Amino acid sequence: MKRRQVLKHSIALVSMLVCVCCFLIMIMTVLKLPDAPTKESAMGFYPITRSRKFSLQDGNLGKFGEMMIDMLPQDLAFTVFVPSEEAFKRDLRLSVNDSLKSDRFHDTYAILTRILGFSTVPRALLSSNVKLGELVNYDSLSGFSLYISKDIDEMLVVNRIRSEIVDVRKKEIVVHLMDGIIMDAEFEQSVLSDNDTDED
Numbered sequence: 021m022k023r024r025q026v027l028k029h030s031i032a033l034v035s036m037l038v039c040v041c042c043f044l045i046m047i048m049t050v051l052k053l054p055d056a057p058t059k060e061s062a063m064g065f066y067p068i069t070r071s072r073k074f075s076l077q078d079g080n081l082g083k084f085g086e087m088m089i090d091m092l093p094q095d096l097a098f099t100v101f102v103p104s105e106e107a108f109k110r111d112l113r114l115s116v117n118d119s120l121k122s123d124r125f126h127d128t129y130a131i132l133t134r135i136l137g138f139s140t141v142p143r144a145l146l147s148s149n150v151k152l153g154e155l156v157n158y159d160s161l162s163g164f165s166l167y168i169s170k171d172i173d174e175m176l177v178v179n180r181i182r183s184e185i186v187d188v189r190k191k192e193i194v195v196h197l198m199d200g201i202i203m204d205a206e207f208e209q210s211v212l213s214d215n216d217t218d219e220d
Contacts, residue, residue: 081188081197083116084108087129088136094191099145101166101178103135103201111201112211131211137162139178139202144194147176147186164204178202 081089082105092098108114112131119128141158150156150170158166169177176183181200188195201208 081195082108083120084114084132085195085197088132089190089193089195091133091136092140092193094193097142097144097192097194099141099143099194099196100136101139101176101181101183101196101198101202103139103198104184107198107200111208134162134207135201135203138164138204138207139166139198141166144192146194147174147183147196150176160202164202166202 081102084105085102088100088102092100103111105116114128114131118124138160140161142161143158145158145168147170150168152170152172155167155169158168160166166178171177171182174186176186176196178196178198179202181198181202183196184199185197188197
């Protein structure tokens with residue numbers, strides 16, 4: 021008799037502990053849920069500006085951007101986050117007038133090839149595929165991780181770099197013009213140190 025009572029009490033005690041643990045886990049989960057994004061938090065670090073969705077007739081990808089697109093097969097689906105001409109000049113000190121001269125062309129072409137590897141995803145990704153408040157992750161052709169979100173102005177933000185023009189189609193390729201250059205820190209340091217020695 022005593023054994024049965026001890027067994028019943030043990031089962032009741034274990035059941036009670038399981039219920040309490042489940043209840044605590046549920047409370048902890050509810051407390052850790054993220055807040056719904058507001059207009060301010062969805063923007064992150066980027067100021068609110070008017071949306072700039074243009075077609076290829078309205079906006080020019082620039083000489084460097086066109087060179088990057090021409091490196092890809094036009095009949096396969098890719099998404100390329102192309103830096104603007106201003107971004108090339110500001111971030112890498114590349115300008116069309118100097119960097120495409122015969123003595124620097126091969127170096128410039130090699131830099132563009134590396135940037136293409138960092139900023140290209142082997143699939144079509146339109147801005148409409150990314151929901152507001154969502155963060156998606158894709159590996160670029162070089163294996164570099166791209167973290168893509170959308171701000172409240174419907175512009176894409178990739179690794180904290182904001183787009184200026186989105187959804188430009190060139191056959192099967194989707195192009196987004198960016199206000200910065202997507203690359204890893206090691207490559208950025210090597211390119212900038214090369215540019216510093218060129219100027220000396």
